[in-house]
Amino acid sequence: MYRIDKLAKEHVAPLLKKNGFKKKKLSWNRARGSFVDIIDIQELPGSTDDNERFVLNIAVFIPDYYETVWGQPYKGFAQEADAIARTRLGDLLNGEFSERISGAFIELNSDIDVLTVGEELSLALEKKVLPWLDSFADYQSLHNFIDSIDGWQKDYPLMQIYFALLKQSIGENESAIAILDDVVAGKNSAWATHAKRIKANVLATATLRQGENA
Numbered sequence: 001m002y003r004i005d006k007l008a009k010e011h012v013a014p015l016l017k018k019n020g021f022k023k024k025k026l027s028w029n030r031a032r033g034s035f036v037d038i039i040d041i042q043e044l045p046g047s048t049d050d051n052e053r054f055v056l057n058i059a060v061f062i063p064d065y066y067e068t069v070w071g072q073p074y075k076g077f078a079q080e081a082d083a084i085a086r087t088r089l090g091d092l093l094n095g096e097f098s099e100r101i102s103g104a105f106i107e108l109n110s111d112i113d114v115l116t117v118g119e120e121l122s123l124a125l126e127k128k129v130l131p132w133l134d135s136f137a138d139y140q141s142l143h144n145f146i147d148s149i150d151g152w153q154k155d156y157p158l159m160q161i162y163f164a165l166l167k168q169s170i171g172e173n174e175s176a177i178a179i180l181d182d183v184v185a186g187k188n189s190a191w192a193t194h195a196k197r198i199k200a201n202v203l204a205t206a207t208l209r210q211g212e213n214a
Contacts, residue, residue: 001043001047001052002049002052003052003108003110003111003113003114004026004041004043004052004054004108005026006111006114007108007114007117007118007121008026008041010114010118011114011118011119011121011122012028012039012041012118012121012122012125013028015122015125015126016028016030016039016125019130020032021037021039022077024077026040026041026042026043027039027040027041027077027079027080028040029077029078030133032133034062034063034064034139035060035061035062035136035142036060036061036062036063036078037059037060037061037133038057038058038059038060038061038078038079038080038083039056039057039058039125039129040056040057040058040059040080041054041055041056041057042054042055042056042057042080044105050109051107051108051109052107052108052109053105053106053107053108054105054106054108055088055089055090055104055105055106056088056089056106056121056129057080057086057087057088057089058086058087058088058089058092058129058132058133059078059080059083059084059085059086059087060083060084060085060133060136060142061078061079061082061083061084062084062162062165063078065084065162065165065166066078066082068165068198068201069158069161069162069165069194069198071197084142084146084159084162084163084166085136085142085145085146086153087132089101089102089106089121089124089129090102090103090104090105092128092129092132093124093128096128097120097123097124097128098120100116100117100120101117101120101121101124106121139166139169139170140170142166143166143167143169143170146159146162146163146166147163157183157186157188157191157194157195158191160179160180160182160183161179161180161183161191161194161195161198163179164176164177164179164180164183164195164198164202165198167179168202168205173202176202177199177202177203180195180196180198180199180202181195181199183195184196184199
């Protein structure tokens, strides 16, 4: 991981530090209102000293949702796996930059690669990644993004529960409960237990708000 570490140190870390991120190993977090932005370098299996391969993960995490799901305090540094919105650099760039950084993964085969890839990666972070994170200004904008995606991010029980909590945050309590009911009816009993507990919280909160508004 010599070249990955060098790229992170010389090209990624300075830019992200300037933009308010804090670093832990090859992950960076930035607290922003109710959200935490995550940028993460993930070395891929099969990476070797002669051919280092990695992907850049980009995500948005909501501490309140994490604490609601797991019933424990957020420990101060978010992991990409716990995020509500997740993408990878190649998917985000959609061919707008060179194949070196916009493909399925990034390769570093020489010290020259560290320089050339690092310079282009820094530009992509500044022009595409940071604006993408900044585009989530509130719960509604985040909801619109989650609502537009398909695949595992929509079907995985944790993502479904997060989406239900997002529905609750924008005042769509009935939709939130319907999503949680689907998780309860699913085949995974552990997630069903979480969903039942969270549904009870959603109902209690809705009842409390109705009483306050009466």
